[in-house]
Amino acid sequence: AQSVTQPDIHITVSEGASLELRCNYSYGATPYLFWYVQSPGQGLQLLLKYFSGDTLVQGIKGFEAEFKRSQSSFNLRKPSVHWSDAAEYFCAVGGAGNNRKLIWGLGTSLAVNP
Amino acid sequence: EPEVTQTPSHQVTQMGQEVILRCVPISNHLYFYWYRQILGQKVEFLVSFYNNEISEKSEIFDDQFSVERPDGSNFTLKIRSTKLEDSAMYFCASRDFGTGGNEQFFGPGTRLTVL
Numbered sequence: 329a330q331s332v333t334q335p336d337i338h339i340t341v342s343e344g345a346s347l348e349l350r351c352n353y354s355y356g357a358t359p360y361l362f363w364y365v366q367s368p369g370q371g372l373q374l375l376l377k378y379f380s381g382d383t384l385v386q387g388i389k390g391f392e393a394e395f396k397r398s399q400s401s402f403n404l405r406k407p408s409v410h411w412s413d414a415a416e417y418f419c420a421v422g423g424a425g426n427n428r429k430l431i432w433g434l435g436t437s438l439a440v441n442p
Numbered sequence: 443e444p445e446v447t448q449t450p451s452h453q454v455t456q457m458g459q460e461v462i463l464r465c466v467p468i469s470n471h472l473y474f475y476w477y478r479q480i481l482g483q484k485v486e487f488l489v490s491f492y493n494n495e496i497s498e499k500s501e502i503f504d505d506q507f508s509v510e511r512p513d514g515s516n517f518t519l520k521i522r523s524t525k526l527e528d529s530a531m532y533f534c535a536s537r538d539f540g541t542g543g544n545e546q547f548f549g550p551g552t553r554l555t556v557l
Contacts, residue, residue, distance in 0.1 A: 362545065364548070369550070370550055371445075371446070371533070371548040371549050371550040371551060372485075372533065372535075372548035373548075374545045374547075377545055418485065420485075428473070428490075428537065428544070428546075429475065429487040429490055429498060429500075430477070430485075430487065430546065431487070432477075432484045432485035432486070433484065434483070434484050435484075435485075
């Protein structure tokens with residue numbers, strides 16, 4: 329079955345600390361992988377995506393993620409968190425067909441302490 | 443920068459009433475989607491739409507749901523007779539045509555509350 333697991337429902341970090349949000353997926357075909365961020369009252373904004381090629385991808389706002397096929401993981405990282413990074417983070421997987429519907433994780437809520 | 447818009451931002455309705463949620467996708471996009479997120483649960487795919495027809499729908503998308511692109515710019519989701527369990531945030535998304543990992547661009551969502 330196709331699924332995405334984000335094991336951490338809620339994470340709190342101090343401003344300036346490093347961050348890693350975990351994402352594991354189960355998908356029968358070659359996956360497209362995405363991280364989206366949602367701030368309160370806002371839509372879902374794409375942080376980064378992996379389609380093929382270099383397994384370490386860079387995104388907006390200083391985020392990066394590494395695709396590890398052997399571990400079925402696509403963890404999101406940031407070396408130094410800013411207070412404005414407090415938001416809900418969603419990992420999603422999709423396929424290469426024309427439809428490309430996304431299958432989502434439950435999300436990780438990030439709080440940043442000053 | 444072009445963006446997906448959705449109206450209304452919040453809709454309150456009585457059980458059994460019809461609601462129409464509206465979306466304006468990005469103008470040159472060809473694929474359109476509706477997702478929903480019940481509070482505390484995952485975002486779930488409802489339906490995708492391409493070339494004026496449904497290309498895929500989930501088991502959630504039963505006969506009570508319909509989608510339409512009435513005028514070439516709007517993309518609507520209609521729920522004919524709302525149930526309490528339809529209360530959720532509904533997201534519209536659109537995508538360009540092409541190969542590669544084209545991203546879906548999302549609107550801010552419509553929060554539907556069924557009383």
